[in-house]
Amino acid sequence: MKKYLTLPNALSASRLAIFPVLLYTAYFEKRPIFAWLFLFSLVSDIADGFLARHYKSVSEFGSKLDSWGDLCNYIAAITGVLLLCRADFMAYYPWFIILFGLYFLGVIMMLFKFKRLIGMHLHSSKITGYVHGFFLISWFLLGFNVYLFYLAMIIGYYSYVEEIILIFILKKPDHDLKSLFWVVKNRLDLWR
Secondary structure (H helix, E strand, O other), X not given: OOOOOOHHHHHHHHHHHHHHHHHHHHHOOOXXXXXXXXXXXXXXXXXXXXXXXXXXXXXXXXXXXXXXXXXXXHHHHHHHHHHHOHHHHHHOHHHHHHHHHHHHHHHHHHHHHHOOOOOOOEHHHHHHHHHXXXXXXXHHHHOOOHHHXXXXXXXXXXXXXXXXXXXXXXXXXXXXXXXXXXXXXXXXHHOO
16 A cells, blocks of 8 residues: 555645646636646646656556546646637637647547556657646736747647557557657567
């Protein structure tokens, strides 16, 4: 039981616990509260991975918890955008629909092929998380920035397509894959 009670797992679990509160604050249009809680959730996502690697407490349970926390963050972000930023969303909805579609296509493919969510921890996914997080927090607190929007969309498209290709070619699930190029070059056992 002690192997599950780690600080990184507690941080991942906090994202699951805060998820219904995020949905509540978005539904009742408490934009500043939503933004600060969402920022906490994003920072805890960064911290849990860093602490798990730093203290060598990486585990399969922690990886699953982190993946579910990531899904909750993504759903909270979509909910926040749809309920708190309707006008901006409607002005750029095709871009969002493509982004959401690519993300959920990857999730569905992963669940169908591997029967579970896996954290591939691609470099592009990490960069996407930072850029999307910065864009969303600035949007919720300061307003819409079209340049950050386009940057977030392009980086997100690249990351989700890379993940979809990896899900398609992998014969078994794995995490910490770095990139599609890295898998093709260094981990032939995963896809041939």
